[in-house]
Amino acid sequence: MDKALSGIRVLDMTHVQAGPTASQLLAWLGADVIKFEPPTGDITRGQLRDLPDADSLYFTMLNCNKRSITVNMKKPEGKEVFKRLLASCDIVMENFGPGVLDRLGFPWETVHRINPAVIMASIKGFGSSGPYADFKAYENVAQAMGGSMSTTGFDDGPPLVTGAQIGDSGTGLHLAIGILAALQHRNRTGKGQYVEVAMMDAVMNLCRVKFRDHQRLNHGALPEYSIATEGRTAAPRSGNDSGGGQLGNAVRCSPGGPNDWIYVVVQEAVWDSLARLVGGEALASDARFATIGERRRHQHLMWENLNDFASSHTKIEMMKLLNDIDVPCGPIMSTEDLAGDEHVRGRDMYVELDHPKRGTWYNVGMPIKLSASAVEIRRSPLLGEHTDEVLAEVLGLDAAEIARLRDSGAFSR
Numbered sequence: 001m002d003k004a005l006s007g008i009r010v011l012d013m014t015h016v017q018a019g020p021t022a023s024q025l026l027a028w029l030g031a032d033v034i035k036f037e038p039p040t041g042d043i044t045r046g047q048l049r050d051l052p053d054a055d056s057l058y059f060t061m062l063n064c065n066k067r068s069i070t071v072n073m074k075k076p077e078g079k080e081v082f083k084r085l086l087a088s089c090d091i092v093m094e095n096f097g098p099g100v101l102d103r104l105g106f107p108w109e110t111v112h113r114i115n116p117a118v119i120m121a122s123i124k125g126f127g128s129s130g131p132y133a134d135f136k137a138y139e140n141v142a143q144a145m146g147g148s149m150s151t152t153g154f155d156d157g158p159p160l161v162t163g164a165q166i167g168d169s170g171t172g173l174h175l176a177i178g179i180l181a182a183l184q185h186r187n188r189t190g191k192g193q194y195v196e197v198a199m200m201d202a203v204m205n206l207c208r209v210k211f212r213d214h215q216r217l218n219h220g221a222l223p224e225y226s227i228a229t230e231g232r233t234a235a236p237r238s239g240n241d242s243g244g245g246q247l248g249n250a251v252r253c254s255p256g257g258p259n260d261w262i263y264v265v266v267q268e269a270v271w272d273s274l275a276r277l278v279g280g281e282a283l284a285s286d287a288r289f290a291t292i293g294e295r296r297r298h299q300h301l302m303w304e305n306l307n308d309f310a311s312s313h314t315k316i317e318m319m320k321l322l323n324d325i326d327v328p329c330g331p332i333m334s335t336e337d338l339a340g341d342e343h344v345r346g347r348d349m350y351v352e353l354d355h356p357k358r359g360t361w362y363n364v365g366m367p368i369k370l371s372a373s374a375v376e377i378r379r380s381p382l383l384g385e386h387t388d389e390v391l392a393e394v395l396g397l398d399a400a401e402i403a404r405l406r407d408s409g410a411f412s413r
């Protein structure tokens, strides 16, 4: 079936998480993504293994719909194969540490000379300029340095990392957007360009509203925070406060297990019906909660009322009760809840796959739904599974030439 990115070929040198999330999205959108791996493979194939000889879920969940080819870039014959593939691809992607491509002999200038129409897309921890440019980075390094950790957690506790992988997968999304923009530019001009996303920059972008609060502190306290903010010079950790124009917080439900909570947004328009549900006429007419300003001032009391009410309802009962009166809310869903959730399954967001070495497994589905380009998710490739196929199909090499390259060590250590 014709897909949004049908006809686009990607030479995907990315590894670990940040880059592969971006190239997997392109593959799901229909691009032919050739995962170009060192002979030992993407390191994640063997990391956090749950089955002895099967590619780890870490790898399989980030590399679906791709073909795998192994090439040793440290051998002249391997570099030759890379150059020829480069000339046949629309996009080359990488997220190596600083200086790796220079050491291999393929900085952007060389890549551009080999194929002036190619788009090269890189993820670096901190980009290619500035005092941090030479540093490596992983997810939590980016969360630490991009403003996320200092604003996550409770005011009296340590900085926390988020469960959402904003440093890696968040950066991958930014890279995919940059690539699509560069493709559009190339459609107009015929020219390729270099797309770079730094993980630290991507996390800062995702923390944008925290810099709103940072600057508001110059003009006084932040009334929506449930902690005192007078005199602060940096956006504080805000616990579960909503961080938006409406008050919000997590409310504990019955029977009190670790995920028996619901997040409730006390939207201005719904206060009257929420108050009536939770505390009847007495709460609805209580002057301490009559306006949003009053509710902010007395929010500890307001949340106490909501917690008392929720203590005799499960989070799912609460979701129904609150949605019935149009109150925005969300039960805290565990991975177990989500894996079995009817809505999630109905939207193909937890999909069953097969794998020659691991059997049945599940991947999180494609969150972007295109009406004319439905996504069919296929398993991740085995290491080097498509080396011969890609060399024959993309480069037009015959069996004798492939054998010659193999003997020269182009595909092995």
Ligand SMILES: CC(C)(COP(=O)(O)OP(=O)(O)OC[C@H]1O[C@@H](n2cnc3c(N)ncnc32)[C@H](O)[C@@H]1OP(=O)(O)O)[C@@H](O)C(=O)NCCC(=O)NCCS
Pocket: 015, 016, 017, 018, 019, 036, 037, 038, 039, 071, 072, 073, 074, 095, 096, 097, 098, 100, 103, 104, 123, 124, 125, 135, 136, 137, 138, 139, 168, 199
């Ligand atoms: C993630 C990261 C910290 C991992 O560091 P690392 O394991 O030391 O890996 P590097 O990317 O620095 O180096 C890869 C090595 O493999 C080699 N390599 C990669 N592909 C190869 C191939 N096809 N053939 C031969 N060698 C290959 C490189 O030449 C390099 O070797 P060198 O150090 O001798 O130059 C680093 O890649 C990084 O900072 N990346 C950018 C930020 C990022 O994306 N981080 C998030 C990852 S989820």
